[in-house]
Amino acid sequence: MSIHISPIIAGAMNWGVWQAKFSTTEMARMIHTCIENGITTFDHADIYGGYTTEAEFGKAFAESGISRDKMQLISKCGIQHTVGNRPTKVKHYDYSKEYIIWSAENSLKFLQTDHLDILLLHRPSPLMNPDEIAEAVEQLKSQGKIKAFGVSNFTSSQTELIRSRTEVYCNQIEFSATHLDPMLDGSFDYMMVNNIKPMAWSPIGSIFKEHNDQTHRLKLLLSQLVAKYGFTADVILLAWILQHPAGVTPVSGSVSPERLKNQIKATQVKLELEDWFAIWTESINNKVP
Numbered sequence: 001m002s003i004h005i006s007p008i009i010a011g012a013m014n015w016g017v018w019q020a021k022f023s024t025t026e027m028a029r030m031i032h033t034c035i036e037n038g039i040t041t042f043d044h045a046d047i048y049g050g051y052t053t054e055a056e057f058g059k060a061f062a063e064s065g066i067s068r069d070k071m072q073l074i075s076k077c078g079i080q081h082t083v084g085n086r087p088t089k090v091k092h093y094d095y096s097k098e099y100i101i102w103s104a105e106n107s108l109k110f111l112q113t114d115h116l117d118i119l120l121l122h123r124p125s126p127l128m129n130p131d132e133i134a135e136a137v138e139q140l141k142s143q144g145k146i147k148a149f150g151v152s153n154f155t156s157s158q159t160e161l162i163r164s165r166t167e168v169y170c171n172q173i174e175f176s177a178t179h180l181d182p183m184l185d186g187s188f189d190y191m192m193v194n195n196i197k198p199m200a201w202s203p204i205g206s207i208f209k210e211h212n213d214q215t216h217r218l219k220l221l222l223s224q225l226v227a228k229y230g231f232t233a234d235v236i237l238l239a240w241i242l243q244h245p246a247g248v249t250p251v252s253g254s255v256s257p258e259r260l261k262n263q264i265k266a267t268q269v270k271l272e273l274e275d276w277f278a279i280w281t282e283s284i285n286n287k288v289p
Helices: 024-036 053-064 097-111 130-142 156-163 187-193 213-229 233-242 257-268 273-284
Strands: 009-011 041-043 072-077 116-121 146-152 170-174 197-201 249-252
Touching: 024 053, 024 257, 053 097, 072 097, 097 116, 097 130, 116 130, 116 170, 130 146, 130 156, 146 156, 156 187, 170 187, 187 197, 213 233, 213 273, 233 249, 233 257, 233 273, 249 257
Parallel strands: 009 041, 009 249, 041 072, 072 116, 116 146, 146 170, 170 197, 197 249
Antiparallel strands: none
16 A cells, blocks of 8 residues: 655644644644655544644645645544533543544544545544444545544554454554553564554653653663764654664654754664664663563
């Protein structure tokens, strides 16, 4: 399947009311900045901003004047959240055929586009029926409303369940220097064997959010690597992810245009082997297994 994804994905989760509160013009400028610097893929979910951020992005996209073929749009569906403008009383997941199609069509309307490059199931549900999901996916594909389909936060066995009925292009999971599980629990191995594209949300991890022994150790190491390679710490951390042979694509949650412009430089960094392992070593505070 020929789907183009930029080396770094711009995560739009916090572009709206959840954090940055960008105006339409500010968001349009952010889209321009990303595309001009090689970040052409934008990651959404219906729930972002309490079901408001997709529509805000759509208005900004329309104002930007950018051609749709210059960008790729990802969205996720399935979480029925108690936040936002829906009358949901209990947070739950809905993966009925009708809901998946309805949600995808809503995303198209809000994003002001005729297709999504990738539609993801946001989180696994114990009640998901793979046959019903496959029916929804195949209908959306046949109508040209989605180009590819994937999952998010799925284990290997959950992914295999869905994959047994329909093609799974990618799995967007948490991975960073402070969250190593996917490269240790077989997730990346499974994806490599089955040609499934890994995407990493929260790729910088907790290093600049939390103050504990792990983040302290990593910050000390990063200060040395910054001096050695001449790139900022977040670029080093993204380069560490990009170096994994599974071909992981980081989803940057930054709301700073300058930081995003800088982060694409991670594609220019090749860490020496011992430096790559040093990050792992400092994360676990031990020699690698």
